[in-house]
Amino acid sequence: xxxxxxxxxxxxxxxxxxxxxxxxxxxxxxxxxxxxxxxxxxxxxxxxxxxxxxxxxxxxxxxxxxxxxxxxxxxxxxxxxxxxxxxxxxxxxxxxxxxxxxxxxxxxxxxxxxxxxxxxxxxxxxxxxxxxxxxxxxxxxxxxxxxxxxxxxxxxxxxxxxxxxxxxxxxxxxxxxxxxxxxxxxxxxxxxxxxxxxxxxxxxxxxxxxxxxxxxxxxxxxxxxxxxxxxxxxxxxxxxxxxxxxxxxxxxxxxxxxxxxxxxxxxxxxxxxxxx
Amino acid sequence: xxxxxxxxxxxxxxxxxxxxxxxxxxxxxxxxxxxxxxxxxxxxxxxxxxxxxxxxxxxxxxxxxxxxxxxxxxxxxxxxxxxxxxxxxxxxxxxxxxxxxxxxxxxxxxxxxxxxxxxxxxxxxxxxxxxxxxxxxxxxxxxxxxxxxxxxxxxxxxxxxxxxxxxxxxxxxxxxxxxxxxxxxxxxxxxxxxxxxxxxxxxxxxxxxxxxxxxxxxxxxxxxxxxxxxxxxxxxxxxxxxxxxxxxxxxxxxxxxxxxxxxxxxxxxxxxxxxxxxxxxxxxxxxxxxxxxxxxxxxxxxxxxxxxxxxxxxxxxxxxxxxxxxxxxxxxxxxxxxxxxxxxxxxxxxxxxxxxxxxxxxxxxxxxxxxxxxxxxxxxxxxxxxxxxxxxxxxxxxxxxxxxxxxxxxxxxx
Numbered sequence: 001x002x003x004x005x006x007x008x009x010x011x012x013x014x015x016x017x018x019x020x021x022x023x024x025x026x027x028x029x030x031x032x033x034x035x036x037x038x039x040x041x042x043x044x045x046x047x048x049x050x051x052x053x054x055x056x057x058x059x060x061x062x063x064x065x066x067x068x069x070x071x072x073x074x075x076x077x078x079x080x081x082x083x084x085x086x087x088x089x090x091x092x093x094x095x096x097x098x099x100x101x102x103x104x105x106x107x108x109x110x111x112x113x114x115x116x117x118x119x120x121x122x123x124x125x126x127x128x129x130x131x132x133x134x135x136x137x138x139x140x141x142x143x144x145x146x147x148x149x150x151x152x153x154x155x156x157x158x159x160x161x162x163x164x165x166x167x168x169x170x171x172x173x174x175x176x177x178x179x180x181x182x183x184x185x186x187x188x189x190x191x192x193x194x195x196x197x198x199x200x201x202x203x204x205x206x207x208x209x210x211x212x213x214x215x216x217x218x219x220x221x222x223x224x225x226x227x228x229x230x231x232x233x234x235x236x237x238x239x240x241x242x243x244x245x246x247x248x249x250x251x252x253x254x255x256x257x258x259x260x261x262x263x264x265x266x267x268x269x270x271x272x273x274x275x276x
Numbered sequence: 277x278x279x280x281x282x283x284x285x286x287x288x289x290x291x292x293x294x295x296x297x298x299x300x301x302x303x304x305x306x307x308x309x310x311x312x313x314x315x316x317x318x319x320x321x322x323x324x325x326x327x328x329x330x331x332x333x334x335x336x337x338x339x340x341x342x343x344x345x346x347x348x349x350x351x352x353x354x355x356x357x358x359x360x361x362x363x364x365x366x367x368x369x370x371x372x373x374x375x376x377x378x379x380x381x382x383x384x385x386x387x388x389x390x391x392x393x394x395x396x397x398x399x400x401x402x403x404x405x406x407x408x409x410x411x412x413x414x415x416x417x418x419x420x421x422x423x424x425x426x427x428x429x430x431x432x433x434x435x436x437x438x439x440x441x442x443x444x445x446x447x448x449x450x451x452x453x454x455x456x457x458x459x460x461x462x463x464x465x466x467x468x469x470x471x472x473x474x475x476x477x478x479x480x481x482x483x484x485x486x487x488x489x490x491x492x493x494x495x496x497x498x499x500x501x502x503x504x505x506x507x508x509x510x511x512x513x514x515x516x517x518x519x520x521x522x523x524x525x526x527x528x529x530x531x532x533x534x535x536x537x538x539x540x541x542x543x544x545x546x547x548x549x550x551x552x553x554x555x556x557x558x559x560x561x562x563x564x565x566x567x568x569x570x571x572x573x574x575x576x577x578x579x580x581x582x583x584x585x586x587x588x589x590x591x592x593x594x595x596x597x598x599x600x601x602x603x604x605x606x607x608x609x610x611x612x613x614x615x616x617x618x619x620x621x622x623x624x625x626x627x628x629x630x631x632x633x634x635x636x637x638x639x640x641x642x643x644x645x646x647x648x649x650x651x652x653x654x655x656x657x658x659x660x661x662x663x664x665x666x667x668x669x670x671x672x673x674x675x676x677x678x679x680x681x682x683x684x685x686x687x688x689x690x
Contacts, residue, residue, distance in 0.1 A: 096684045099603070101603060101682065101683045101684040101687070102682055102684045103682075121607070121608060122607050122608075122609075125602065125605050125606065125607040125608075126605065126607075128602075128603055128604070128605050128683075129604065129605020130605070134603055134604070136687075140596075140600045140603075140687065142597060142600070144288075144289070144292035144293060145288070145292065149288075153601070153604050154604045154605055156281060156285070157601070157604060157605035157606045157607075157610065158605060159278070162281075201604070
């Protein structure tokens with residue numbers, strides 16, 4: 001991945017593309033005190049994600065539902081992890097917490113060393129903008145904007161200057177093989193192409209983490225293959241990818257699977273390709 | 277995100293949802309142009325009536341029989357009692373009695389059918405004396421007016437208004453022709469000048485459509501009645517506008533003493549001045565303006581509710597978009613600003629287009645409905661301000677609420 005203007009997040013720069021922790025979920029007893037200036041933080045071996053005893057309780061009137069009941073795990077830089085589970089298992093809730101789209105009821109979640117649960121709304125927005133790239137099942141593209149205008153959105157909110165935005169958006173689209181579709185609107189693209197636009201949007205900011213929530217759920221098998229290949233390629237180039245799925249076949253692409261059932265990790269298993 | 281980018285994003289959103297934006301703008305436009313036109317109609321009518329009445333001359337007093345008083349209600353109907361006579365008029369014409377009165381014209385008035393050959397025309401027939409011409413400020417375009425000898429001899433002569441002459445004789449010269457008025461043949465001796473009709477105004481009769489005959493002829497042949505000396509009104513011209521008040525006092529005092537009445541409340545006549553008519557008409561029109569303003573306010577309210585609805589709907593259907601933008605890193609403040617720009621752009625465009633439409637309407641409509649429309653800058657500016665304010669409040673408030681939702685709730689909303 002080129003980094004033309006050097007604005008990527010430092011956590012992710014220069015880490016090894018492989019990963020070694022193929023064992024059960026690590027639960028680190030104590031975390032290193034976070035250094036506030038990210039530039040001074042040690043890079044490389046720090047987990048991108050540290051989740052410790054996270055609970056999420058939804059309140060519906062007097063009824064309380066525990067969607068997550070004490071989940072703990074860590075994900076290292078460069079890992080490709082699948083979070084698996086049937087619907088209702090709490091995997092979507094977990095994904096929302098990992099994506100800083102929702103906050104845990106209790107427990108600790110560190111993203112690249114920073115405790116997310118203490119962040120303000122504004123800081124969370126910056127974290128989502130700079131450190132996380134989302135790929136949703138529903139694509140979630142803005143139908144009124146062309147492909148490249150969709151891809152540039154995260155850069156817009158990052159305050160990147162106009163011409164740099166366009167250049168980086170076009171580069172990202174080229175990377176996902178849509179260089180000839182940059183001016184098409186989502187309605188003029190196939191499902192697979194739309195999801196590739198979404199992938200381009202996820203990687204345009206050079207995030208520490210790409211979160212893909214059932215990225216193939218709405219795609220035919222050929223398009224699904226395309227998107228999975230794309231994620232594979234991003235993983236090989238050193239990105240940390242977390243894939244949420246209920247499909248065992250899809251999860252095989254990942255180096256490690258975390259199975260979740262009834263809000264708890266049931267069997268953290270290893271599988272897949274090992275170091276890339 | 278800086279101001280330019282925020283503005284561009286908002287503008288993009290407006291331009292990329294053309295139908296929705298167009299409908300919003302249309303709603304604002306109609307509200308604003310309706311306000312401008314209704315207020316303009318009211319003010320136009322007010323100005324028109326004012327100018328018409330002042331053109332009548334403000335040094336004119338009209339005495340009519342009967343009176344209305346606040347204490348005893350109606351005392352005889354206007355024009356029904358026969359308490360005014362030719363003798364009253366003669367007395368008022370005396371320089372000694374009333375030095376501030378320039379001239380006096382007693383008049384009777386009736387409506388009659390005029391026939392000339394195959395043409396016939398119904399109009400008002402005024403019976404009066406020679407001073408009517410000066411009192412009314414009229415001149416002759418042709419022939420002569422009634423003279424004293426016509427009165428003395430009850431001459432069967434008539435002077436026609438320009439419109440009346442045109443209706444009866446077309447382009448033929450009416451002078452010297454004969455007209456049957458209520459079956460009485462009379463010869464046309466002259467035609468009055470054209471003063472221009474104030475067609476649309478019901479407050480003033482058309483001065484170009486009437487027939488004038490000697491007072492004596494009128495009471496003998498047309499109006500009849502028990503007292504051949506009674507008149508339906510006495511027109512009094514003061515020596516100048518500044519002596520109008522004095523002329524009023526002199527008229528009042530003289531008529532009271534002639535009629536042997538000791539208290540002013542017992543008066544069996546009414547004196548009105550054109551100034552009174554003017555102020556009455558103006559206050560009527562002020563009421564009209566308030567009424568129309570009320571209607572305009574309601575139309576603005578309805579327009580505003582329309583704007584509110586379309587803004588609420590448009591924001592509600594965009595909660596997903598707001599959630600996505602938040603997921604991609606937009607802060608609530610950025611979202612609020614984007615919607616603020618959108619609402620302001622829609623409000624301003626709608627406001628300006630609405631004002632233009634209103635002004636075009638104000639220029640074009642008078643050609644169709646013959647009522648003048650005065651564009652009121654205050655009404656226009658107020659309408660635009662209200663439309664923009666409504667757009668902003670109802671565009672930004674729900675967006676701001678949506679921006680506070682956790683992004684995942686917004687993303688999941690359908």
